[in-house]
Amino acid sequence: MNLFSSFEPSSLFNFSLNWLSTLLILIFIPPMFWLIPSRMQMLWINITMILHKEFKILLNSPLKGSTLIFISLFAFILFNNFLGLFPYIFTSTSHMVLTLSLAFPLWLSFMIYGWTQNTTHMLAHLVPQGTPPVLMPFMVCIETISNIIRPGTLAIRLSANMIAGHLLLTLLGNTGPSMNIWMLVMLIFTQILLLTLETAVSIIQSYVFAVLSTLYSSEVT
Template identity: 65%
Template sequence: MMSNLFSVFDPSTNIMNYSLNWMSTFLGILMIPLFYWLLPSRLTYYWMMMTMILHNEFKSLLGSSISGNTFIFISLFTLLLYNNFLGLLPYVFTSSSHLSMTLALALPLWLSFMLFGWINHTQHMFAHLVPQGTPAALMPFMVCIETISTIIRPGTLAVRLAANMIAGHLLLTLLGNTGPLLTSSSLSILIIAQLALLLLECAVSIIQAYVFTILITLYASEVN
């Protein structure tokens, strides 16, 4: 039962033994040309307004850094946002619910920030291991705790995003499988519950993309 339940999230297909499910990640490319070939629409205006809000927020978090470095975080937010939303469509594989993708996004970014910080701001990185006001007797323990918390950051980022995305999809699948066993009166309640959960998952998709990007931005701001 459990293996059949979690097989919904199995990234494998029966078409020539290729993992064609991952091609759903590139479905957003089909939507991109509309922003270039059509006249500026209301949707384009709202998207540019949201991009400017994100740019200002990331810029305030990063402080006086190299100009233009917010674009990588805006691109990361966009990638996660449309992957999370595409996973809500029927028969579309949710790539952001797998650690193979979320860890591939979190680990290189975190590793690049750590290398940049330890190479260019070594004293600042050493000072960051001991919070201000720590007693001398607790300093060795604080160094160990801060080191462990820094090392597990990419893992917690990846697991947070994957777990939140897979939990809602799993609940929708469980409720959907009970549909054939219900009566007509109970079925209407199930449909309302499914619609409410779908609305909740839309909010979770936005929030998780935002949280992932904000945390990556905060980790980048610590190395300056």
């Protein structure tokens, strides 16, 4: 057992059963429709509408339903982040395998569409407006590198934030047995505050991932 053992998916018959935690979102869908309109359904409709209005402004696309993929992405990451805070539930978004699998296909599809359909527009993006002629070759290199590392930064940002909070909770929790009663009370209070912070981080990181993906897609149109 080591510090990172909580992030290792256990395997049975060479199949990592912990990855099935990404499907736990399906358990929460049927209860939304037991009573219509239920509180959960109304809450989710409000969240969806707020995100739709915001993403529609960022995308600036005339196509109807163009925001649905980013709202679905937000929902998938949000549920995985949030469920990872519960005991004995595997946090799949703390692994680069999942986060890079979400970020890379999106970025690649944006690049293929941009360079095939709007080549002049993509070339113009390599040199920001108002750049001095002397700096133009350097700006092209910098913009190209920043464009290439985008899926990596998206994936690392999400997984690093998930790992950092869980490690801090694990480290503090492991010191509990060696403490006296008063220090234990303080530890539990600190753990509750950290858990509240991690709940906020799980929401913020899913929102950041979806918004950045939306911004990247708006640049290629």
